[in-house]
Amino acid sequence: MIREGLKNTYRHILILESRDWWPSCRNQFDPAHDLVLTYDFGLRQEVERLGGQALYIDHLLSQAVMQENNFLAYRFFRDWHLDQTGADIFTYQGVPFGLAFRLEIWNDFIFYVRNRISLEQLKGLNAEQLFVGTRLGLVEDILVEIGLPFSPVAPSGTGGQTAYFFPIHRWMDERIRHRSLKHHFRDFVTACQGIVMAWIDRVFCRQEKPAVFIQEYYPTRDVVQRLKTDGRVRLVLAHFSWAAGWVKYLAERPIPVWGRLKKFQNEADRLMQAFRERRTASLILTGKVDVTANVYRIIEERVSSRVTEYLRALDRVIRYLLRSPVKLTVLIANLGQIATLVDCVSRARGIPRYLIINGWMSGDFLDESKYATVINAYSSSIREHYYRGMDNIVCLGDPRMDHYVRDCPPRLLNRESPTVTIGTSAHSIIDLNSYLAVEFDFMNDVLSALRIVKEQGVNLRIVLKVRSNGYREQYRAFTDELFPGMVDEILDTVPISSVLARTDFYISLYSQTLFEASCLGIPCLYYKNDREVLDPPFDGKSELVTVDSVGALVTAFADFRSGHERFDPFLKRAVMERYIGPLDGGNLERNVAFIYELLLQDQQDQTRNGA
Structure with missing residues (x-):
């Protein structure tokens, strides 16, 4: 079902990526009879100020329709690399590794499906002419696929206006594909270190200690350091750890990846040809829209450009683990090139x-982080909802949360002149119900509500906490243009714990940071302008105070200042433990102890099998 507000007939429909294309169309725009579709919050605002209608290209359908397509899309996403027998087409030396390509294709796949579903709706509208201008070109490609003629629009030569939507394609390229000289040097040093340490381990008989591979990220950072301190295992990493200092460059064991890519070209060609011949998955969206060939083309383009690199890495992982076997693999996700390839080898070898x-x-349609021998789901709530029906789940807590119990005293709140922190979050690349401009809609509503509060005479200090891997300049331009002088600070690289230490009231989209704020005794509010179907406490039926309008947010803030009890349930420790796991300061100890338990169990199994 298409979202409310669209008429059946328009004079012109203009699909413009951002305000960069607007100068070419503004003078011909008729607010009464034209429709603008865009990704850009800024352009939508400008059109609406003129009395016209503007909607988001990627947000045209109802929540229910998009959720139905989530299930369809992810059924395909699980099977795209399998043949008719269920075997992985991408198999090298007995190791299936199609799963390792997920991060490479995820955004391209979901972004296409989201846009295709939305643009299909244009076939049911009547318009004299369709004008299109985007930089990426995907909209134009889709319109050609569905047989809708259009006239191209050139961007303005001046530019200069910031686009207010998350630049997801730029972000993905910079995070997983950009290869600077620094990256090449790091890879060279990593390879040298890995080779040297493997040789030293063999020469000095260090291989008597069991080896454990750990994917280091925020949940496992303290685990890595603790295992290094204990000295009971040999730690193997994908890259050098996050530890400070130079000692790690002499003592750590990163898996060395080196060699010429050309060596693997023939195998890459063979696999890609097998993929074209043996793939069997299909994707038919609601309305019987068959996009199988289109999504396979997108996947093939991305995978074919990277398969030699993955083969080289897999070859080196296989060789390394053959000479220096690991007894256990510790992951934080089924993502990440080296970590996922180690996972693939471990699965194939029974590790x-x-x-x-x-x-x-959250997400009933997802299977991410569901592939492991044992999974620490932190809490009973996540186990009961996200991992419903799985019997390999333990609830040992999040090691990061120990910090809030051990090192962070509860915040003494200032309700008279409070510091309000707004936690932002980018759109979700994994959920069709998300859209590129969601966080700018969120910030506009929240800051509009706080402006009303200020106009009522309340002295506020407003802090905007953005992701450390985001684009701070976007948020600065947004606040300067639409809310000049309102935001006191925009922070990106400062740890969230340090930001919360100076916060009296915390507002965010759905985020783990809401749990972290609660653990410090800070009243929290979830402003739900997203359309995603989420598990508790983000379902609107739980203890977390949730509002979805500017007026309701103003009322909630007044309740905070008066000490209203509506915020109390989400501050209770028992409630927090149900959602995020134990808060006794022992999560790191439990996880480390469980790792040793798994190693002991593996040793006993090997002894038993040997006997």
Whole structure:
């Protein structure tokens, strides 16, 4: 079902990526009879100020329709690399590794499906002419696929206006594909270190200690350091750890990946040809829209450009683990090139895999972080909802949360002149119900509500906490243009714990940071302008105070200042433990002890089998 507000007939429909294309169309725009579709919050605001109608390209359908397509899309996403027997087409030296390509294709796949479903709706509208201007070109490609003629629009030569939507394609390229000289040097040093340490381990008989591979990220950072301190195992990493100092460059064991890519070209060609011939998955969206060929083309383009690199890495992982076997693999997700390839080899070789989830999990249609021998789901709520029906789940807590119990005293609140922190979050690349401009809609509503509060005479200090891997300049431009002088600070690289230490009231989209704020005694509010179907406490029926309008947010803030009891349930320790796991300061100890338990169990199994 298409979202409310669309008319059946328009004079012109203009699909413009951002305000960069608007100068070419503004003078011909008729607010009464034209429709603008865009990704850009800024352009939508400008059109609406003129009395016109503007909607988001990627947000045209109802929540229910998009959720139905989530299930369809992820059924395909699980099977795209399998043949008719269920075997992985991408198999090298007996190791299936199609799963390792997920991060490479995830955004391209979901972004296409989201846009295709939305643009299909244009076939049911009547318009004299369709004008299109985007930089990426995907909209134009889709319109050609569905047979809708259009006239191209050129961007303005001046530019200069910031686009207010998350630049997801730029972000993905910078995070997983950009290869600077620094990256090449790091890889060279990593390879040298890995080779030298493997040789030293063999020469000095260090291989008597069991080896454990750990995917280091926020949930496992303290686990890595603790295991290094204990000295009972040999730690193997994908890269050098996050530890400070130079000692790690002499003592750590990163897996060395080196060699010429050309060596693997023939095998890459063979696999890609087998993929074209043997793939059997299909994707038919609601309305019987068959996009199988289109999504396979997108996947093939991305995978074919990277398969030699993955083969080289897999070859080196296989060789390394053959000479220096690991007894256990510890993961935080089923993502990440080296970590996922180690996971693939471990699965093929029967090596146990322990996964500590990377934050709160939700989404009935997802299978991410569900592939491991044992999974630490942190809490009973995540186990009962996200991992419903699975019997390999333990609830040992999040090691990061020990910090809030051990090192962070509860916040003494200033309700008269409070510091309000707004936690932002980018759109979700994994959920069709998300859209590129969601966080700018969120910030506009929240800051509009706080402006009303200020106009009522309340002295506020407003802090905007953005992701450390985001684009701070976007948020600065947004606040300067639409809310000049309102935001006191925009922080990105400062740890969230340090920001919360100076916060009296915390507002965010759905995020684990809401749990962290609660653990410090800070009243929290979830502002739900997203359309995603989420598990508790983000379902609107739980203890977390949730509002979805500017007026309701103003009322909630007044309740905070008066000490209203509506915020109390989400501050209770028992409630927090149900959602995020134990808060006794022992999560690190439990996870480390469980790793040793898994190693002991593996040793006993080997002894028993040997006997």
